[in-house]
Amino acid sequence: MSLTAKTLGRGRRAAAGSLIAIAALTLTACQEGSNSAAGPPSASSPDAARTSEGDHSATPSGDALKPSGTQAPSAETEPSAGASKPSGHKSPDAGSPSPSRSKNATKSPAGRCTAPQMSLRLGPSDIGAGNIHYPLVFTNKGKNACSLRGYPGVSLMSRDGSVIGKPASREGGAGGSVTLRPGQSAHAVLHTVNDGVSDTPCWSSSQLVYVYPPGSKDSMTTQSRGLRVCGGRFTVTTMETGATA
DSSP states (O other): OOOOHHHHHHHHHHHHHHHHHHHHHHHHHHHHHHHHSSOOOOOTTHHHHHHHHHHHHHOOTGGGGSSOOOOOOTTTTTTOOOSOTTTTOOOOTSSOOOEEEEEEHHHHHOOOOOOGGEEEEEOOOOTTEEEEEEEEEEEEEEOOEEESSSOOEEEEEOOOOOOSSSOOOOOSOOOOOOOTTTTTTEEEEEEEEOOTTSSSHHHHSEEEEEEOOHHHHHHHEEEOOTOOOTTTTOEEEEOESSSOO
């Protein structure tokens, strides 16, 4: 082979190698440019971290809106209307009385009898062994039960309204309460002695018995049947059941 042919062959190979090198460099530069534009930011970049967090907070799910540590009750766990009432509790019926009304209706004592709701009379005398007793009878003429307890206040009066002697003093124990249903009666007993039993002179004969029922400030009067106190003895007992002893 001639020297000219060898030189030409080397030149062609050198040119071809140069073209291949240029092409390789160009391809490498293109790839690096493409990678730097599309590659993700480094994990250590604050901007990348903020961008990633912002994407999650911008569209929170339904669970993210609930407070931490709570869970919405499901249909199975949600308490029913009946379960909300305390155990063992039963709502009273609208028509049934409350315990307080029932207790008051059965255990409350009857109210005190007042003068306007009663009638008064003096029963016939009971004479024996020098003593004279008169039942002073109270009758409930009202529509409701009432009660009497203690001693009535009793005085004797003449027809013109003047007081005769002194009010009756108390005799015997205080006793208990007497309940009077409508139409029922209770009585106290007036006591004096026969004329001549004592040297103490008798009082004038009376026409009226002036009475304050036990615990009352209203007075009542009734005919005295000519009751006359002798021997200075004029007493009244506490209230008892019935019209006479």
